[in-house]
Amino acid sequence: xxxxxxxxxxxxxxxxxxxxxxxxxxxxxxxxxxxxxxxxxxxxxxxxxxxxxxxxxxxxxxxxxxxxxxxxxxxxxxxxxxxxxxxxxxxxxxxxxxxxxxxxxxxx
Amino acid sequence: xxxxxxxxxxxxxxxxxxxxxxxxxxxxxxxxxxxxxxxxxxxxxxxxxxxxxxxxxxxxxxxxxxxxxxxxxxxxxxxxxxxxxxxxxxxxxxxxxxxxxxxxxxxxxxxxxxxxxxxx
Numbered sequence: 001x002x003x004x005x006x007x008x009x010x011x012x013x014x015x016x017x018x019x020x021x022x023x024x025x026x027x028x029x030x031x032x033x034x035x036x037x038x039x040x041x042x043x044x045x046x047x048x049x050x051x052x053x054x055x056x057x058x059x060x061x062x063x064x065x066x067x068x069x070x071x072x073x074x075x076x077x078x079x080x081x082x083x084x085x086x087x088x089x090x091x092x093x094x095x096x097x098x099x100x101x102x103x104x105x106x107x108x
Numbered sequence: 109x110x111x112x113x114x115x116x117x118x119x120x121x122x123x124x125x126x127x128x129x130x131x132x133x134x135x136x137x138x139x140x141x142x143x144x145x146x147x148x149x150x151x152x153x154x155x156x157x158x159x160x161x162x163x164x165x166x167x168x169x170x171x172x173x174x175x176x177x178x179x180x181x182x183x184x185x186x187x188x189x190x191x192x193x194x195x196x197x198x199x200x201x202x203x204x205x206x207x208x209x210x211x212x213x214x215x216x217x218x219x220x221x222x223x224x225x226x227x228x
Binding site: 003034035036038045046047048051052057089091092093096097098099100101102 | 155168216
């Protein structure tokens with residue numbers, strides 16, 4: 001299994017919207033609607049932000065949304081806030097489980 | 109509220125076996141459609157899924173680690189464990205135990221993580 005492909009970094013200003021892409025294949029992202037997204041602060045455990053492509057766990061801000069088109073999933077954060085600065089990982093079921101390489105979000 | 113806590117040696121010698129235990133509180137490892145999961149993260153790098161044991165006892169491992177990994181469960185202690193044999197420096201990482209809910213990629217509860225260093 002190969003890791004899903006994410007941009008190494010993205011940035012945005014407070015109040016703006018950003019989108020992080022996660023590209024897989026027809027064997028993982030494209031085949032299953034089971035992509036999840038995680039937020040991780042330095043030295044902390046990851047936190048589930050989106051599951052099953054577009055569902056938000058209780059307590060996660062509705063500024064976070066997920067979508068998919070073909071073999072690419074996306075995480076969009078609207079109304080960017082300073083506290084959103086973190087690493088973000090996508091994850092997909094593929095018979096096993098595969099993560100993306102991670103994207104560092106910088107809030108300018 | 110489910111809580112998970114990793115425990116085990118922080119230092120393992122090359123070629124030996126890394127053994128970690130995850131103690132679950134606030135929930136049972138033998139109930140529900142849960143996948144009790146291990147994930148690791150080398151220092152400064154991304155997340156790597158190691159594998160899971162399903163509540164029914166079936167297992168699924170990362171193909172790249174499958175020959176060296178065993179995940180087991182002890183329902184009497186409400187714990188699950190990871191054994192990784194023949195370790196090298198490349199296995200140095202923060203190891204997380206976690207729970208996936210409904211699908212193996214929806215990981216809703218995580219332990220705090222424990223750093224395991226492989227060094228002589």
